[in-house]
Amino acid sequence: MLVYSTLGYFITSTVASSMNVAAGVFASERGWDAVLITSMISIASLGNVLCGFIAGRLCVRHSAKMMALIWGAIYLLGILLMGVSTDFSLFVIAMVLANAASSAWGYNTNPVLITNWFPKYKGTVQGIVSMGIPLGAGFASVCFMFGYGRWGIEGANLPFAIIAGVTLLLLVFGITNYPEQMGLEPDTMMPCERRNPGLAVARPEGCSPDLPKMGHVKVGTGFVVLSLILGTQLLFAGGLMVQIAPRLFELGYSMDEALAGMIVTAGFACAGSIVCGAIGDRYGASVGVILTFVLGIVGILLNVTGQHTLVMASLALIGVVTGSADNWPVNICAEQFGREGFASSFSIMQPIIQLVGAAGPALFAQAAGLTGSYEISYLIGAALLLIGLVLYCLFIRKGTKLGGGVQGS
Secondary structure (H helix, E strand, O other), rough: HHHHHHHHHHHHHHHHHHHHHHHHHHHHOOOOHHHHHHHHHHHHHHHHHHHHHHHHHHHOOOOOOHHHHHHHHHHHHHHHHHOOOOOOHHHHHHHHHHHHHHHHHHHHHHHHHHEEEEOOOOOHHHHOOOOHHHHHHHHHHEEEEHHHHHHOHHOHHHHHHHHHHHHHHHHHHHHOHHHHHEEEEEOOEEEEEEEOOEOOOOOOOOOOOOOOOEEEEEEEHHHHHHHHHHHHHHHHHHHHHOHHHHHHHHHOOOOHHHHHHHHHHHHHHHHHHHHHHHHHHHHHHHHHHHHHHHHHHOOOOOOHHOHHHHHHHHHHHHHHHHHHOOOOHHHHHHHHHHHHHHHHHHHHHHHHHHHHHHOOOHHHHHHHHOOOOOOHHHHHHHHHHHHHHHHHHHHHHHHHOOOEEEEEE
């Protein structure tokens, strides 16, 4: 389950991140405009939001495993079609399809399985497996260039298809919707005695013989407001991650030093994902959310000093925010609504967060373009996090009700 989920998150980064080099390669091979190819990622991001909502709602009524298989198959179709498409319109359709399907698979469907398997330790597990996101972002270009060098432009995306194929095989033969269906206890993975195929027998220390029944959650306005507030973290992470190298160039760093800085950020994104996930399980999601806001603000303030040691420290803190921002929606929905209501509530919260986060790259790019300084865009990021922190503290202090109980589907 851990390996499968990590690979699932890895795949979510493949399409967009590979465009760092793939756009130029496709432009050279097919005579297309590299800038236009890259700009199509913004359209693909809107597809992520739509497919994410659809994926989450489908998981309420249908098997999360079955939906993961469907999204995985769509991703495979799209990623392979990108390589063989000689018509630009068809290429764009394939890219949007692959990117949206990977997002619906990794961000919106797999967390349902994770929460079903680890309802108590979902934060820690989510922290571990979401390391796949920065790993995918870091290695997507390498995988693409390996495929391009070995199989040409038509097979440049084959490494991604192979990884997706392995992931789907793990899903088919190693994963069920609930651990009880494999005779295992949730969280502990201790074996249970089985009464009949697909269902475990309850022992004094064992599993419940009844599987949770997915239901609908009627969320309130407060739930939507909370989702928008949490979206500021993803907006920050998505917007500044694409400006790390330009900001370092602005400070006088060389290309090699900038790449080393990005490695620092990616490394701390992995570490931050694990640590913050554990913090969320131990102290609750609210503590983790506040900590992420604070670390992001401090990271920006350190960065604008321009002092080498503090700049490196800022990259570490920005990495922690990037690695942990995706953990909190899972924690909050699981804490508030349990396994029964997770799919329904998460299918609303995550797309809202994605919608806010999709504006990040464009917002910070425009800020840097209009002011001529990446420092200004970083300070805007700090201001947004401060606003988000204040609103979140007011929100939890008020004790706003997020929604009603879980209703049977």
